[in-house]
Amino acid sequence: MSSREAGKNQRRDDIVGAARALMQRTGDMGFSMRSLAEQAGVSIATPYNLFGSKQAILLAVLNDDLAEYQQALDGLQADEIEALFEGIKLMSAMLAREPEFYRNVICAVSRDGPEFRYMVGGPRYLIWKRLLRQATQAGLLDSQVDPDAFAIASSQLIVANVLEWAQGALSLEEMTARNHYGLALVLRAIATDASRAKLETQMRSAEATLQQLWRQVLAERLQRGELDAETRELLADQLKYLNPTNDEETP
Amino acid sequence: MSSREAGKNQRRDDIVGAARALMQRTGDMGFSMRSLAEQAGVSIATPYNLFGSKQAILLAVLNDDLAEYQQALDGLQADEIEALFEGIKLMSAMLAREPEFYRNVICAVSRDGPEFRYMVGGPRYLIWKRLLRQATQAGLLDSQVDPDAFAIASSQLIVANVLEWAQGALSLEEMTARNHYGLALVLRAIATDASRAKLETQMRSAEATLQQLWRQVLAERLQRGELDAETRELLADQLKYLNPTNDEETP
């Protein structure tokens, strides 16, 4: 590698690192291309030369983290069905470690165009498919179903939940519970006799968690007062569908 | 209503109408707030006075259309399970009527914040719940499952598909097939003996449609040449996950 390219890679890393630092430090705002350039010690034109767009930079940042997650998934040792549930727990744990950071980057990346979907949907979903295949081979899932169609539908549910969380429509707990529920639900659809009981249990457990979360949030709302009885019922319904995090008071 | 408010409402309608016209005519671009103000014959400040933001205007536009859809859903006469499938077909038909328009407005509206989710997730998802309840009462779905949790998961699948379509990651046909598949899948998870066979059929049918679509797109790609055999397999997998519409040649 010529020293020219070395310098280029250096700058590339500087920029990605600066993006990471900015988002972790300042939360959503403060991450303008101008502040990024300043933080990285380069001109504003350079990120465009090296990456092409703001979104591409964020994709690069997220890509690093997803690689880590993928590695953790690979090292997972568990019963075939459990492994799937462990996989989504692992993801929740990752998001919980730096929620502000992930919220921002996921939000920004998924905004413009389908690149985010390509990223989580391309090679990465092969892991998901592998886990499903293993479960099928272990006789825990109906071998008749098309593995691709199923893998797509199930991963879509999870991605949708993550996106809602990133957009601030869900608390992390509810996102996790929804993932748990959704996964149990779709797996139950293709369960075999060997796994049906276990998935039933998983589903009930997730259901209970969700119901408790809803009750909790609803109670807080009711306690905070200010609602006529007619909207109360509608509110209860809406709460079940979307459970916005109440961040209005945080500066 | 005083003539003051009348004038205000008039302007409001003008703006919503102008937004509609602009998006139908020019496709995505051309819908800047400045061009909107010009088209509506008002100052650029007025839309902000009356709506507050660009997104709010687009929400108002979409809201009209969703109301229509809701009405069509209400008038649906079919077997309880069939009604659910008819519901998503109806949606596909609506999107197919003015694809460019819906693509733009859905994309723009879902971009910033969770307002779009609130819109489709609030009162509107009650209809969905009602259809599910009817099916349950008819003995076609397991009455043990929490209707809210299930309604959320299932509607999420569908919304996710629509969003992917709006972002250009899916053809309308594939979106429809995925909705069909996803709905059959989750319903199968809570089917009763009375409905299991029928849902099995639906699922197989959707599977077949999906597989055919994938084969078709894959064949086109292969025919177009330029791919070494090693990436061929990966491509096949990716194609199954995401099937981008190939619009590169349209201006």
Added chain:
DNA sequence: CTTCAGTATATAACATGTTCTAGCCACACG
């Protein structure tokens, strides 16, 4: 009819993503 409050208007301004232009410097090659 006068007056006044509310509201639209014109216009400027600001922040942001992105692009363009011109210059400049260091590295590779002769």
Added chain:
DNA sequence: CGTGTGGCTAGAACATGTTATATACTGAAG
């Protein structure tokens, strides 16, 4: 050791969403 060129830089410029300000109009109250 020259020299030229690729690639970075500074900075301006542009389009866009949004906000602020000052002005003009207009319908309603006295």
